[in-house]
Amino acid sequence: MPNGARKTLYTIITQIRREVLGDDGDVLRRLGGYLLDVDESAVGVARFRTLAERAVTASDPGPLLEEALTLWRGEPLTGVPASGRNGPEGRWARSTRRSHCAGRAP
Incomplete structure (x- = not known):
């Protein structure tokens, strides 16, 4: 050492x-x-998932999706080497963000 x-x-x-x-x-x-x-509630991605899952069954998902999306700042996994950003976690982050942005109320 x-x-x-x-x-x-x-x-x-x-x-x-x-x-x-x-x-x-x-x-x-x-x-x-x-x-x-x-605690899971202190982790942004866990809070995002919880809010996004609640939005699926909510009568008005817009506010929940907006709150979830405020947890995203910039591109996911910046500062992580390219091998990590392009791995499963990076693909999941980009795909999840795109799908929830597409489902967001106008």
Whole structure:
């Protein structure tokens, strides 16, 4: 392990706990790595799915779809290497966004 690598890792984990998760979750050490343990309601994609699913059966889906779409800012997975953006997650994100935008009330 390179000199300082462990300290750097612990610093990044502390920053994630403090600046990203706050009181919404934790970073847990697991065999072979770490796990972000967060409530599903704190994850944008989970909130998007919940709102989009509720819109399917709503008598007026427009407000739910609008709220879901406000969770999308810019292109999905920016900052992720091209191999990830073009993989299953990236295709899912683009397809899901397109289908819900198309179903949005005018």
